[in-house]
Amino acid sequence: xxxxxxxxxxxxxxxxxxxxxxxxxxxxxxxxxxxxxxxxxxxxxxxxxxxxxxxxxxxxxxxxxxxxxxxxxxxxxxxxxxxxxxxxxxxxxxxxxxxxxxxxxxxxxxxxxxxxxxxxxxxxxxxxxxxxxxxxx
Amino acid sequence: xxxxxxxxxxxxxxxxxxxxxxxxxxxxxxxxxxxxxxxxxxxxxxxxxxxxxxxxxxxxxxxxxxxxxxxxxxxxxxxxxxxxxxxxxxxxxxxxxxxxxxxxxxxxxxxxxxxxxxxxxxxxxxxxxxxxxxxxx
Numbered sequence: 609x610x611x612x613x614x615x616x617x618x619x620x621x622x623x624x625x626x627x628x629x630x631x632x633x634x635x636x637x638x639x640x641x642x643x644x645x646x647x648x649x650x651x652x653x654x655x656x657x658x659x660x661x662x663x664x665x666x667x668x669x670x671x672x673x674x675x676x677x678x679x680x681x682x683x684x685x686x687x688x689x690x691x692x693x694x695x696x697x698x699x700x701x702x703x704x705x706x707x708x709x710x711x712x713x714x715x716x717x718x719x720x721x722x723x724x725x726x727x728x729x730x731x732x733x734x735x736x737x738x739x740x741x742x743x744x745x
Numbered sequence: 746x747x748x749x750x751x752x753x754x755x756x757x758x759x760x761x762x763x764x765x766x767x768x769x770x771x772x773x774x775x776x777x778x779x780x781x782x783x784x785x786x787x788x789x790x791x792x793x794x795x796x797x798x799x800x801x802x803x804x805x806x807x808x809x810x811x812x813x814x815x816x817x818x819x820x821x822x823x824x825x826x827x828x829x830x831x832x833x834x835x836x837x838x839x840x841x842x843x844x845x846x847x848x849x850x851x852x853x854x855x856x857x858x859x860x861x862x863x864x865x866x867x868x869x870x871x872x873x874x875x876x877x878x879x880x881x882x
Binding site: 611612613615616617618622624626627656658659689713714715 | 764
């Protein structure tokens with residue numbers, strides 16, 4: 609497969625990286641993602657890297673690029689499912705993923721985005737009906 | 746990467762197939778998926794094959810197997826994002842994906858699952874408040 613599929617889920621786009629990102633594939637992903645953001649008006653981009661076991665500075669830069677591009681297009685980026693070893697490697701490489709939000713899994717990532725963009729997650733709100741904190745001004 | 750990641754999204758599991766399914770990978774996916782269904786109590790499985798351009802009888806059988814296994818575990822399976830050429834090939838191969846629901850994209854697939862398992866999609870319901878059809882017995 610010569611391109612990574614981008615799934616639209618409500619106001620967000622979801623990308624699951626399962627293959628090693630080579631130059632051409634990474635550039636295609638960047639282009640496709642930015643086009644999708646402008647086409648769909650997505651407010652957030654979720655990038656799942658739970659299948660990524662080996663990370664290098666190239667991958668780190670691509671993630672940073674996508675986040676920067678998305679922000680210019682008014683969409684926040686959240687990287688989810690990062691494996692501990694990958695996090696260690698990224699820091700050892702000196703890549704702290706500036707401007708990239710991270711979350712443990714897709715669900716937490718979506719909650720983070722919902723909070724960032726100020727959309728109230730209806731399901732979440734439903735669960736928290738009893739909480740008086742909701743009544744604060 | 747030697748396994749395909751399975752993402753939990755609310756009551757559903759999402760799998761995006763981006764690589765050719767070889768025997769071992771397919772078996773790993775089947776095992777992982779069934780384990781996840783039993784662990785998470787997921788009520789539905791979404792399999793996105795929008796990146797799949799070439800399909801053979803093996804892939805067709807794997808999709809059928811996953812659907813059958815999931816149903817036994819009380820979870821429905823929806824295959825989403827199938828490309829027209831793939832649909833043509835499947836039928837020409839005589840594979841009509843018995844017992845596998847299909848939808849055009851992930852969002853439509855989720856709506857289908859919400860209807861199948863009788864969960865009312867809160868967001869959907871919100872949009873359809875004016876429709877009197879909702880009042881039918």
